[in-house]
Amino acid sequence: MKTAYQNGTALALVLGLAALPAFAQDTIQFGAIATLEGPFAVLGQEGIRGVEMAIAQFGGTVAGKEITLEVGSSNAQPDTAIAAARKLVEQDGAAIVVGPLSGSEGLAIRDYARTQPGVTFLNGASAAQDTTLRNPAENFFRWNPDGAQWVAGLGELTYNEMGYESVAIVAEDYSFPYTLVFGFMQPYCELGGRVPERFWVPLGTKDYSTVIASIPQDVDAIFVTLGGSDAVNFLSQYQQAGGDKPLVAGSITVDQSILSSRGRAKEQLIGTPTASPVADTNTDAAWTSFVSAYQEQFPDGLPIPSLFAQEYYISTLAALTALEEVDGDLSDDQAAFRAALSALELQTPAGMRSLDENRQVVTDIFLSQIIETDEGQLVSQLISTVPQVNQTLGFDRETFLAYGEVGRDNPSCD
């Protein structure tokens, strides 16, 4: 008799839960997608560290609800990111997904987000321009700059301060490097810089010998935008081939994931100018306390957290802060939560961040140069800060959209 009664209670409870899922649950399911395989494996690992840091900072709960985290892995190809997202959303029931890491994955996840209006997606670190610039999704929020924002000010620095009048470009052949190279070339070519040759190599290229042989001898420098193991392979082969051109680096190429890698490949990078949402020697308290929290939580991690740890951390932090503001209310297709998320002014390790009308971040960017510390460690030394860079790089939206979609040949630089 007693058991039957208990069963009845349990049944009623289950039915009650089913009827009012958003109110009755005392956990909030998070999903995170990062490239834990393939050429960006180390970067993906950093991304997940960032997510874990933000959750740890909230003590694993927000508004009295426990946060549970499932991690999905991709390999920088869009289909793998979609597979990971589907598993997290459709199988694990994630209400909020943080990720992905790589540019073309971001475009794919934005499209997937449209099919899941009940779930909120916060970008991890993917930085292709059109993920938010053209045809954005209502439930996709990017608290991270795109590739063109990453290098705001670098074209000017390269032409005016470094005095390089022509550069050859070596970059991976997909949406994110297109975006970053656009951000570099737009001001650089405007100032009079020339780009005689652009080499677009497939993601995951191992053998750069042919590209290296084809780099014209009369350029002043090489602008490199390769990530993870691609960068390590290129740098070591360029050095072995006896290359001696100075480099200018897209943010990802001088990320701590590469500066702290083993081997001699990175020696080439000393003196290289770059721009990025992080500068290792930044003395701002928000950054230094982020660095010590990272070092404490991940003794086996990198000596200084990478750009990817920071970006995943900021996205997760934004989600948790907004959740706290609305007291964990995810009802009505997360309407209140999304409104809070859109209106948030967030103090981050990279300064104040906020979102524009396309749910794309406006943020500070740091110009820096790679130096070797007395301990023999490579770090990016802050030169100056470009304040509050928006996605249209200071142009009004109309003018900026008229530049057209970024790609292999845009801008033309004639």
Place this chain on the structure above:
Amino acid sequence: MSLFILTFLNGMTLAALYFLVAAGFSLIFGLMRNVNLAHGSFFLLGGYIGFEAAAASGSWLLGVAAGFFAIALVGMALQVTVFRWLAGQELRQTLVTIAISVIAADLMLAAWGAQSYQFDMPEIFWGALDLPGLDLRYSRYRLFILLVAVVIGVALWLILNKSRLGLMIRAGVDNREMLEATGINVQAVFVLTFGLGAGLAGLAGVIGGTALSLSPGEDLRYLLASLVVVIVGGMGSVGGAALGAILVGLADSFGLAYSPTYGVVYTFVLMIAILTWRPQGLLGRA
């Protein structure tokens, strides 16, 4: 002109690397009629083991030796426990070796993770060499690979064509019963051959991993390269593997240098052409 010379050197050194992997593949595939689609796994596992050995001992040469001998042992063990029971059953060999390669790939992912590994090469190979008579510099290490490939190619040719072991291997392939009747332990000969072929793949793992880098997926890349090389050059002959490797390496490099967009296509065009006009490969026996 300098682009042409550099591209030629790139093609030849890439060919050297392909040859090191494909020579072992050809030896096993051609001489023993054993379809070993786990050859790429031998390459990657050899590289990882070599990396661990080099990191632990601080000596790159020890890493190379470890890659060779460890994989030779793995190969011999596989021949004794698996392949000797499958002689002549090509479909089973194919399925079993694919299974082995899939399992090995996952085990290696679990053990070494997904990041890429780079070797610390000996100081003497670091940097570039001025090419005499030309106003060009070229990577010392890549020239070293070329040298290694030539030495190993010549050694293999001598073993197969001039030594008693080579005589036994060739005789065993042509007529196994007759060879057994003369009192030679054919299984022992095959185990040795398999060990040698697998060991070469392990050695190539360390040498190739030092030139480029090691990461998951490399096993399939080199298996595919070996297949193409062996199809183009002809199975079972050292000369065929060398010729095939040179053609594939040059097609790769010149394609990428002179028409980057379609660079990857040329290798397969070459393969299709050979399959159409000379299906046994350029130096293969009909």
